[in-house]
Amino acid sequence: MTPTTDVRAAAEGHLRALVGREDAVLREDQWSAISALVEQRSRALVVQKTGWGKSAVYFVATLLLRSQGAGPTVIISPLLALMRNQIEAAERAGIRAATINSTNIEDWSAIERGVHAGELDVLLVSPERLNNPGFRDAVLPRLAATCGLLVIDEAHCISDWGHDFRPDYRRIRTLLGELPSGIPVLATTATANARVTADVAEQLGEGVLVLRGSLDRESLRLGVVRLPTIEQRLAWLADHLAEQPGSGIVYCLTVAATQEVADYLRSRGHHVAAYSGQTETTERQALEADLAAGRIKALIATSALGMGFDAALGFVVNLGAPSSPVAYYQQVGRAGRGTIEDASVVLLPGAEDRDIWAYFASLAFPREELVRRTLEVLEQAGRPLSTPTLESYVELGRSRLETMLKVLDVDGAVRRVQGGWEATGQSWSYDADRYARVAEARALEQRAMLDYIATDACRMRYLREQLDDPDAVDCGRCDNCGGLRLSVDTSPAAVEEAGARLARPGVVIEPRKMWPQALPNLGIELKGKIADAAEPGRAIARLTDLGHGQALRELFRSAEAPASVPVSLVRAVVEILGDWRPHVDAIVTVESATRPELVTDLAAGLSRYLQRPIVGTFALVDPTVPPGAGAANSAQRVAAVSRRSALRAEIAPGARVLLVDDRVVTGWTMTLAARALRAAGAGGVLPLALALES
Known part of the structure; x- marks a missing residue:
């Protein structure tokens, strides 16, 4: 031998x-x-x-x-x-x-x-x-x-x-x-x-x-079910989940959706659980083990349940399309492994998918001036700076700032050391052309995903061609090849219950508990625990939610700010008040530069309904600070709101105040308004808004 x-x-x-x-x-x-x-x-x-x-x-x-x-x-x-x-x-x-x-x-x-x-x-x-x-x-x-x-x-x-x-x-x-x-x-x-x-x-x-090698997955049968409303898509899941072979994964695009969908499916008798990057580590391990052993029908998961999860799963359903065919190919690859010879893969796309793609696309590599500002701050400091400290100088959120610093580290412009980050002094060039090409590639991937949904050709062949597989041929197994038949029928009862659950408004606005670090760098002497915070408040929904989220996205996407709250959202506010039953003595508005009439109309309606007076506003006093200034990170936002707004209200000692805004993005405007109200004598502050950003 x-x-x-x-x-x-x-x-x-x-x-x-x-x-x-x-x-x-x-x-x-x-x-x-x-x-x-x-x-x-x-x-x-x-x-x-x-x-x-x-x-x-x-x-x-x-x-x-x-x-x-x-x-x-x-x-x-x-x-x-x-x-x-x-x-x-x-x-x-x-x-x-x-x-x-x-x-x-x-x-x-x-x-x-x-x-x-x-x-x-x-x-x-x-x-x-x-x-x-x-x-x-x-x-x-x-x-x-x-x-x-x-x-x-x-x-x-x-x-x-x-x-x-x-x-x-x-x-x-x-x-x-x-x-x-x-x-x-x-x-x-x-x-x-x-x-x-x-x-x-x-x-x-x-x-x-x-x-x-060949990227064909012989065990997968791919199909798309196109239904016009989210109620129908949820109902399809409820009616057809039990038909799917074995155990599997239902992928959602957002963390909020995993909770909503899991809750609904459990109400319809399915043994499922929610899973995301926010799930605690030991619980994640237990859920993965339950799924792999077939002790649970499905995990309703974000892409956090992705690479490396190795189990013999009979199906993958996507409630909402990923933003690229390659990402989709990877997710569906969780099914049909090991001894599974026949696995079903179903995509339930929705119009709201593109809103979510746009949000994640907004987290691309920052503009050159923000990168230069970061390098300048580090060079001038002459010592390591932590990420929270850098946030007080650079208008970027924590995750984007960390990602940018990692790229700069690999490029040699900064170095991560004990205590934070330091500048190396090496020259660095902003490769705008490359970043633009990457952004263009992402846009093309989104277009390709829409084409996958619409195609009448072989779906596996389409995915393999997106991966440049030279041996791609028709699979004979997908819905377009005739190898998979998917019913689009949904039962009226499932649609009705899905609609009722999605129409149920109300998410908690959790108050901020700690001031951002390094505020003294910006001349603001606030630190540690927030002693005069608001109480937990309410909003109709998150903008990423499946139900009222769509109506709210349309409301805030509108180029022309509406003068009044749409009737469907008025009903939602009334329902929230019926469940919440807040005890308040007065109403204060948060003045809006972009939607002043909308906030005024919302407050006026609340005043009539609750029979409580509007006693003032958290007013815009510095028009040179633009709306949304500093929203990328907490320290910058506190500084911007502190300059921009001040309380103009007469507060009776001990009064409980309903603080009304159209949208909560970072929570710092509500926090600073509540602090001002408490300083003016309010005994409690309860925030109410139409929408939460996330």
């Missing part, structure tokens, strides 16, 4: 232990990748469909390399669910694996000692750890010098052309440049078109082996 034959025989022995089947053999591309990593110690990019066996490549390669005396494999993985699944798979093959992530900080030291003592074969690391100063400076150099194999899972995240670009992944390029020669590298993904594949391959370096 030749050395190659011996290595392949050993590789297939490891594969059988990994999958628990004596008849298992390697695919040719699996062997090509393993051979490149183990025999040639080179770099490979594997673009293969979900369920193809990409993890088998790096686990088998790990066992072979470890038997040759190589160091442990380091896997960079984006999600905790992925890490948990991979550790379980590794242990089945006798691989000793551990993970370093934000949930197990207390275990880091022991894990690091185990790595250096040779007691671990695989270390899984979240990409966020790569930019943690302590890990980056103390741990990462040793790992880079001693690892036997570096694996970059979900490698499309490296590319800003990818549908799920993550700035933390950009640090991998630096890591690749610091690896000693002879350490093999494997990058894997199921969702990369030709452009993303080329971008990732370029970042891996010269001579990378690219293995790209």
